[in-house]
Amino acid sequence: MTSLEARRTGPIRGAAAISGDKSCSHRALILGAMADGETLVHGLSDCADVGMTIAALEAFGVLVARDGESCRIKGGSWISPNSPIDCGNSGTTARLMLGAVAGMTGVEATFTGDESLSRRPMRRLVDPLRRMGADIDGEDTLPRTVKGARLGGIDFRNVPASAQVKSALLLAGLSTAAPIRIAEPVPSRDHTEIMLREFGVDLLLEDEGIALGQKRGLRSGELTIGADPSSAAFPLVAAAILPGSDVWIEGMNLNALRTGLYEVLEEMGAGLGVDNERIVSGEIVGDVRVRHSPLSPCHVPAHRVPAMIDEIPALAVACAFANGESIIEGLDELRHKESDRLGAIVAGLTACGVVALVREDNLHIFGRESVRGGANIATEGDHRIAMAMLTLGLASEQPVSVDHAEMIATSFPGYETVMRGLGADLT
Incomplete structure (x- = not known):
């Protein structure tokens, strides 16, 4: 079992090299x-x-x-x-x-x-x-x-x-x-x-x-194959919540059924832009850039969730830094992922001082501008929970560590290299 810790860092900047979807x-x-x-x-x-x-x-x-x-x-x-x-x-x-x-x-x-x-x-x-x-x-x-x-x-x-x-x-x-x-x-x-x-x-x-x-x-x-939008979610959400940050990804898959997270981030006020859209092997791809900007809470109805189902852990971190109540509806599917991902999100946020709870299949997150952090997160072997909690740790007051960091290779084996290359403090 390999642990990994994220500590509060300054702005992250640069091009993130994300492999194919x-x-x-x-x-x-x-x-x-x-x-x-x-x-x-x-x-x-x-x-x-x-x-x-x-x-x-x-x-x-x-x-x-x-x-x-x-x-x-x-x-x-x-x-x-x-x-x-x-x-x-x-x-x-x-x-x-x-x-x-x-x-x-x-x-x-x-x-x-x-x-x-x-x-x-x-x-x-x-x-x-x-x-x-x-x-x-x-x-x-x-x-x-x-x-x-x-x-x-x-x-x-x-x-x-x-x-x-x-x-x-x-x-x-x-x-x-x-x-x-x-x-x-x-x-x-x-x-x-x-x-x-x-x-x-x-x-x-x-x-x-x-x-x-x-x-x-x-x-x-x-x-x-275009760059993976699910892997891209973590450096781009980190850019959205870290003041002064500016991160871009070239040739990312922009399939309309995969861009739900990015649509919600834009609605929350993130400085998001897309350039050079084109068709490659039948799929829409483009160059995506996110700059930090203060975030507002979101309300995501259930019918929008399929377009961001794998990105919900990353979205939950963005919501943790949006001052007020965010609601994401219709998340029963998350109970049947690599872990009970819905329960793991709530447990991780709660351990870091963020009020989060589930009512029926709806996730409620009460965000704030400053998050305490300072937790050791049991990821249940879930790669997306690990990356989400590390993303939170980059912007929280105290470090956040995760267990089973080796599971990140399930979807994003270059995660540590990419994030450190942008300026993230991971050890």
């Missing part, structure tokens, strides 16, 4: 492995979760050659691995792979995970896959064994909204000509749909969702 990296690897031919991916995330997907694909006989932030994937037929696939802490690896393998007749695999992932629910993914004809054993959690089978279609209502469930069903649907329709009253992340189009798949827009068209074969090619 984690969600897009998983999908690029899996779709490249399912396509015929070679796919070249630039800007691939270097995080541990994406490493789990690479290792899993290699166990299925897929050739993955990585050179820095670029990667070549030789797609084609998969084989049954010789041993269970360890997904580590990566729910995306486990869920998307279950969907991909479900329609591969003759392929069989068992998926396991670490202690945290083995507690996370899989039923809401497995049940619709079984409705399609998938052969998956087990109950609610990992380990799960899937035997590739001939699949039928599905007309599925994705409630509550889950990009991982939707993505797994779409991946499974590539193996069948049967109708695949997914309704979404509240849209979830659409990286899979965007990338499927880049691979040549027909996707049809319907009244409340999407459907797979007749063209379902994957065409190999070349992709470039």
Whole structure:
């Protein structure tokens, strides 16, 4: 177990080098492995979760050659691995792979995970896959064994909204000509749909969702992935709460279903600007800059939460420094992340002298201009809780330390280097 401490620092300034989006990296690897031919991916995330997907694909006989932030994937037929696939802490690896393998007749695999992932629910993914004809054993959690089978279609209502469930069903649907329709009253992340189009798949827009068209074969090619907005959240929120700060990130993914945090920060009064917007491999990217400015409290209704679900810990820190009551509604999904993330946010803020509480599924944070800090935070092995509490420590009166700092590599292995390069005091 590795601890890390953040101490009050002066302004942070400069360009933060953020690697490629984690969600897009998983999908690029899996779709490249399912396509015929070679796919070249630039800007691939270097995080541990994406490493789990690479290792899993290699166990299925897929050739993955990585050179820095670029990667070549030789797609084609998969084989049954010789041993269970360890997904580590990566729910995306486990869920998307279950969907991909479900329609591969003759392929069989068992998926396991670490202690945290083995507690996370899989039923809401497995049940619709079984409705399609998938052969998956087990109950609610990992380990799960899937035997590739001939699949039928599905007309599925994705409630509550889950990009991982939707993505797994779409991946499974590539193996069948049967109708695949997914309704979404509240849209979830659409990286899979965007990338499927880049691979040549027909996707049809319907009244409340999407459907797979007749063209379902994957065409190999070349992709470039924008910087990860979830990792970027921590240096940019730090810039927002540290007087005199000015931080920018080039080529960040600006998908409308990922920019919820940045929209709220702007509404709170943060000095946020976006330049050079463009389309790269189907996704909107741009250069994002945040300068310090006094923050006002926010009220985030539940329908806006899916566009910032992974950034809620960072937003909670911003709210802690906004003088007054902030309310973020509809956060039940946070109870089922790497930890009970909602409970961990409240515990961390409370330990640092910030009044925070949960009423039903709504988070109430009573912010103030000066935060005490001075706490040792038990992160429950959650990488985003660790980075959020360290961000708070950079602006609080007393240092804040976290345990299990090694878990930060799950999503942001360069975190310490990036933050120190901007001037943050981390030891």
